[in-house]
Amino acid sequence: MSDHVGVRHLVVTRHALVRQVLADPVTYRPDNALDAVTPMPVTALRVLAGHRFRLPPTLANNSGASHPEIRAIVAAALHPERVAAQRPWLTVLVRDRVARLGARLDTGAPVDLYADLAADLPLLTLARLVELPDAPVGAVKEFARAALELFWAPLDTDRQLALAAEVGQFHRVLRDFAATGGGLAGELRAAGHPPDVVVGALFFLLVAGQETTSQFLTLLLHRLAGEPAVRAGLRTGDVAVADVVEEGLRLEPPIVTWRRVAATDSTLGGTAVPAGSSLVLWLARAGRDPAVVETPDEFRPGQRGSRRHLSFGAGAHRCVGDVLARMEAAVVVAEAAPLLDGVTVVRPPWCPDNLTFRMPDAFVIRRSAGAPA
Numbered sequence: 001m002s003d004h005v006g007v008r009h010l011v012v013t014r015h016a017l018v019r020q021v022l023a024d025p026v027t028y029r030p031d032n033a034l035d036a037v038t039p040m041p042v043t044a045l046r047v048l049a050g051h052r053f054r055l056p057p058t059l060a061n062n063s064g065a066s067h068p069e070i071r072a073i074v075a076a077a078l079h080p081e082r083v084a085a086q087r088p089w090l091t092v093l094v095r096d097r098v099a100r101l102g103a104r105l106d107t108g109a110p111v112d113l114y115a116d117l118a119a120d121l122p123l124l125t126l127a128r129l130v131e132l133p134d135a136p137v138g139a140v141k142e143f144a145r146a147a148l149e150l151f152w153a154p155l156d157t158d159r160q161l162a163l164a165a166e167v168g169q170f171h172r173v174l175r176d177f178a179a180t181g182g183g184l185a186g187e188l189r190a191a192g193h194p195p196d197v198v199v200g201a202l203f204f205l206l207v208a209g210q211e212t213t214s215q216f217l218t219l220l221l222h223r224l225a226g227e228p229a230v231r232a233g234l235r236t237g238d239v240a241v242a243d244v245v246e247e248g249l250r251l252e253p254p255i256v257t258w259r260r261v262a263a264t265d266s267t268l269g270g271t272a273v274p275a276g277s278s279l280v281l282w283l284a285r286a287g288r289d290p291a292v293v294e295t296p297d298e299f300r301p302g303q304r305g306s307r308r309h310l311s312f313g314a315g316a317h318r319c320v321g322d323v324l325a326r327m328e329a330a331v332v333v334a335e336a337a338p339l340l341d342g343v344t345v346v347r348p349p350w351c352p353d354n355l356t357f358r359m360p361d362a363f364v365i366r367r368s369a370g371a372p373a
């Protein structure tokens with residue numbers, strides 16, 4: 001396919017082929033993972049340069065020798081035991097919010113489950129696992145969404161300039177923190193990684209480690225609003241929360257595509273792939289491959305193939321925050337699904353044009369007239 005600027009991509013949709021590409025980082029390298037899909041004009045590059053913005057390969061786009069070590073340091077910070085230790089705290093926080101949102105619904109007022117519940121939970125949780133710059137939650141959210149738009153959306157020049165200024169400014173905050181901050185930043189420095197690498201790792205973590213999960217929580221709650229039988233099963237215990245999360249990841253992944261670039265000439269599913277080709281791996285589509293899932297388009301927690309989705313990628317670069325994302329989603333499903341009983345969707349999530357991220361902006365509900373409180 002040709003994209004909006006005429007660049008050709010090979011779009012990979014079948015589960016087996018997406019998996020084959022992800023599992024072979026030698027033939028299909030991750031180097032283009034963070035390339036801007038709308039090439040940046042010199043004016044925007046100047047804005048970034050003015051902020052001394054640099055993003056050397058650290059995690060997702062790093063096929064170099066430093067990747068395993070950087071990844072190991074990040075993985076240690078997100079170790080399953082450390083994640084599990086946050087669960088009681090998060091449960092209390094979500095339960096408290098859900099009680100207040102339920103009371104608001106009882107008054108007949110609308111509730112935005114993105115802004116009022118899902119938006120900041122992942123960032124608050126991440127901050128307890130990884131020391132982060134002392135920036136207000138709102139500023140981090142804005143920076144992260146600006147970065148997702150700048151690198152993955154079709155844009156005009158004016159918008160690119162505005163986004164470059166926003167992303168550049170936050171890069172400055174990260175640079176200061178990378179030079180002095182403790183926790184993960186300190187460990188990366190102690191392992192001998194230069195300041196640019198520390199900034200790059202923090203930059204990616206602040207985007208990938210919270211915005212993705214906020215998006216997922218919103219999309220999953222919206223999906224559950226239209227799945228009363230699944231909610232009934234959750235209530236009676238016939239449907240497991242973990243199965244709902246997995247089916248949600250399969251059908252409502254916040255990251256719909258991910259890219260690789262061919263390092264050598266190869267053949268994929270009978271199609272020639274010349275060296276240098278950009279491959280767009282359609283993760284969301286692979287999750288609906290009838291070769292893998294029994295009823296691909298239906299939300300059936302626990303069905304055969306439900307867990308075989310590729311929403312976290314696969315292979316050497318597979319998402320290192322999957323345990324954290326799953327824990328957060330499980331807490332939110334368990335605590336917040338009852339809020340969806342007897343409500344009307346006032347405003348479903350709207351997702352802007354973006355190659356990779358869904359970026360829902362709101363999800364507003366209101367108690368239906370006559371529904372029991």
Ligand code: HEM
Pocket residue numbers: 022030059060061071074078126204205208209210212213216253254255258310311312313314315316317318319320321322324325
């Ligand atoms: C539902 C939420 C999330 C989804 C769907 C998701 C999805 C992904 C995907 C598709 C990749 C690329 C994998 C590949 O190239 O094979 C990735 C990489 C990554 N993710 Fe996530 N992610 C989520 C949440 C998180 C969280 C919570 C964190 C950390 C706090 C995180 C940190 C990372 C990192 C560091 C990488 C790069 C790993 C590497 O290159 O070695 N992600 N994620």
